[in-house]
Amino acid sequence: xxxxxxxxxxxxxxxxxxxxxxxxxxxxxxxxxxxxxxxxxxxxxxxxxxxxxxxxxxxxxxxxxxxxxxxxxxxxxxxxxxxxxxxxxxxxxxxxxxxxxxxxxxxxxxxxxxxxxxxxxxxxxxxxxxxxxxxxxxxxxxxxxxxxxxxxxxxxxxxxxxxxxxxxxxxxxxxxxxxxxxxxxxxxxxxxxxxxxxxxxxxxxxxxxxxxxxxxxxxxxxxxxxxxxxxxxxxxxxxxxxxxxxxxx
Numbered sequence: 739x740x741x742x743x744x745x746x747x748x749x750x751x752x753x754x755x756x757x758x759x760x761x762x763x764x765x766x767x768x769x770x771x772x773x774x775x776x777x778x779x780x781x782x783x784x785x786x787x788x789x790x791x792x793x794x795x796x797x798x799x800x801x802x803x804x805x806x807x808x809x810x811x812x813x814x815x816x817x818x819x820x821x822x823x824x825x826x827x828x829x830x831x832x833x834x835x836x837x838x839x840x841x842x843x844x845x846x847x848x849x850x851x852x853x854x855x856x857x858x859x860x861x862x863x864x865x866x867x868x869x870x871x872x873x874x875x876x877x878x879x880x881x882x883x884x885x886x887x888x889x890x891x892x893x894x895x896x897x898x899x900x901x902x903x904x905x906x907x908x909x910x911x912x913x914x915x916x917x918x919x920x921x922x923x924x925x926x927x928x929x930x931x932x933x934x935x936x937x938x939x940x941x942x943x944x945x946x947x948x949x950x951x952x953x954x955x956x957x958x959x960x961x962x963x964x965x966x967x968x969x970x971x972x973x974x975x976x977x978x979x980x981x982x983x984x985x986x987x
Contacts, residue, residue, distance in 0.1 A: 765805035768796055772806060776815050776826055777915045778881070783828035787816065792823070814913050831965055834917045838961030841910050845957060846950035848898035848907070849937070853946040856897040861942055864893045868934050875927045883927055884918055890934070894941070918960075921967035930956070 762770075772792070775781040792803045807824045810816045814833070816824035856864075867890035874882035888911065896904055933956040940949035 763802075763805075764798060765802035765809065768792065768798060768802050769806035769809045771796065772810060773813070773815060773912065776810075777912075777919060779916070779919055781826050783826050785826045786819070786822055787824045787826065789823040813909065815916075829917065829920065831969055834914065834964050835961060837910050837914045837917075838957060838964070841907065841914070842954055842957045842961065844903055844907055844910075845895060846954040848895050848900050848903055849941070849953045850946040850950040851898040851900060852894055853941050853944050853949050855899050856894075856941060860893060860897045861938075864890055864897075864938060864941075867893065868938060871934070872931055875931050880927060881919065884915070887930070887934075888915065894937075914964075917964050921964050926963055929959070933959075 772781070772787065781787065787807070789800050789803045789807070792806075793800050796803075803823075807816060807818060811818050811824065814827065816826055819825050867886055871883050871886040871890060874880075874886060891911070892908070895907055898904070933952065937949060937952045937956065940952055
């Protein structure tokens, strides 16, 4: 697909529905499959997603597909269209900036708490994930790197024990992933690798202030990078972008 408004209708019926998680409603499974297709770039901005085609592709009725469309619309992935189903939303520089500003505000607070609460087992898990992500980075596999990177951040944020903020940030991560996938490049991934090592070292040392500061800088750099790349790609809206006056995005 080329993002020119094509209808998503490839694939044989009933063979691509993601494996359902324990107690996961059918509509949630459909939403998860479509969400992953959008985040990985299989579904591109402006592509149409028709209820009947999705139902045939996943071997389900239209009812869970409609529910999945509503869920994805609430998350900002698609726009609902009458008599069509849904259409994948385009990229928006203003949106990515706001999403990352929210992450900058919330996640360093969580990381500071993680320094206090993380168990040796979770610390080891985060270290192992980081080492795995570095293998993907060294091979130039950006998609693999981003997948493992997301999992490592999830482990660190959940270790904070702040369940409400964890739920909020998971939603932010879902909405930012497709921007990261579209605009991340190998040279900047190398910078992220170094930043991750420093963040993990600070957490393991129990230095909450240092870990939070490093995490905030890491998130801010990503925001500025993605905003720059999306503007260069022509996805920026007219007018200015919100930014810290002390920064030069």
